[in-house]
Amino acid sequence: MNMRSVLDISAYLVVGPENTKGRSVRDIVKAALDGGFTCVQLRSKVASARGMISLCKETAQVIAESGKSDSVVLLVDDRLDVVLAAREAGIKVDGIHVGQSDIPVEVCRKYLGKDSVVGLSARTEELLDYVAHYDTRYIDYFGAGPLHETPSKKDCGRLPDGTVVTRSLEELKTLHEISPVPVVVGGGVKARDLKALKATGVDGFFVISAVAGATDPLAAAREMTGLWKGRKSAD
Numbered sequence: 022m023n024m025r026s027v028l029d030i031s032a033y034l035v036v037g038p039e040n041t042k043g044r045s046v047r048d049i050v051k052a053a054l055d056g057g058f059t060c061v062q063l064r065s066k067v068a069s070a071r072g073m074i075s076l077c078k079e080t081a082q083v084i085a086e087s088g089k090s091d092s093v094v095l096l097v098d099d100r101l102d103v104v105l106a107a108r109e110a111g112i113k114v115d116g117i118h119v120g121q122s123d124i125p126v127e128v129c130r131k132y133l134g135k136d137s138v139v140g141l142s143a144r145t146e147e148l149l150d151y152v153a154h155y156d157t158r159y160i161d162y163f164g165a166g167p168l169h170e171t172p173s174k175k176d177c178g179r180l181p182d183g184t185v186v187t188r189s190l191e192e193l194k195t196l197h198e199i200s201p202v203p204v205v206v207g208g209g210v211k212a213r214d215l216k217a218l219k220a221t222g223v224d225g226f227f228v229i230s231a232v233a234g235a236t237d238p239l240a241a242a243r244e245m246t247g248l249w250k251g252r253k254s255a256d
């Protein structure tokens with residue numbers, strides 16, 4: 022199935038074993054799916070290749086058990102090798118998310134094929150100029166941020182001098198207007214940000230800690246997707 026055609030980045034969970042406060046990735050993903058999240062990315066800077074393949078297997082399984090294999094896209098951060106090995110093992114992984122210093126998107130596209138999803142982090146410096154001029158033929162969306170400085174990714178938005186550049190809502194509105202592909206915004210995003218973030222016109226939000234680190238991940242996920250759809254108000 023071509024998962025590019027169903028890609029929905031409106032409520033996007035990024036998660037790895039280091040983000041779950043001791044709970045299983047499987048349980049966090051299940052909570053996010055039950056709470057209405059539409060896209061899942063497995064991201065770990067500590068798991069081995071075999072560990073990541075196992076995570077792919079259990080996550081694809083939980084997506085299937087939720088009846089969402091044809092609607093929720095499963096991506097892996099950085100690891101083209103893991104995606105290829107998981108697929109070789111018959112696991113349904115739909116694509117990859119890469120950043121500026123990872124495997125080039127054209128290589129990802131070549132190895133993953135035309136039906137796979139390839140996401141790219143937008144460059145921090147000269148963000149608007151970069152997005153306006155980037156050749157987007159190989160990618161399906163841009164990941165942009167941070168909205169706020171975040172301990173989940175300490176280098177996000179950090180310039181060589183150590184200062185962190187966060188993204189203003191005005192800038193995100195412009196980003197949405199000029200980007201040839203959908204834009205998903207993350208980095209310190211919490212429920213209280215969603216109304217204003219939605220108003221910028223961007224296509225979605227991504228989070229690690231707001232769901233994976235929540236005391237009640239299901240309630241947190243429900244609150245966020247409800248807010249994104251304009252159903253509830255933040256406390």
Ligand SMILES: Cc1ncc(COP(=O)(O)OP(=O)(O)O)c(N)n1
Nearest residue numbers: 098099118119120121142164165227
């Ligand atoms: C949806 C989304 N957007 C941005 C990122 C960051 O990717 P990258 O810049 O490659 O950094 P790492 O996540 O690899 O530390 C992302 N993972 N997902």
Ligand SMILES: Cc1ncsc1CCOP(=O)(O)O
Nearest residue numbers: 171173174208209228229230
């Ligand atoms: C993976 C990633 N890429 C940019 S910020 C970020 C981390 C987001 O985590 P959190 O939602 O906990 O701030």
Ligand SMILES: [Mg+2]
Nearest residue numbers: 099119120123
């Ligand atoms: Mg990366």
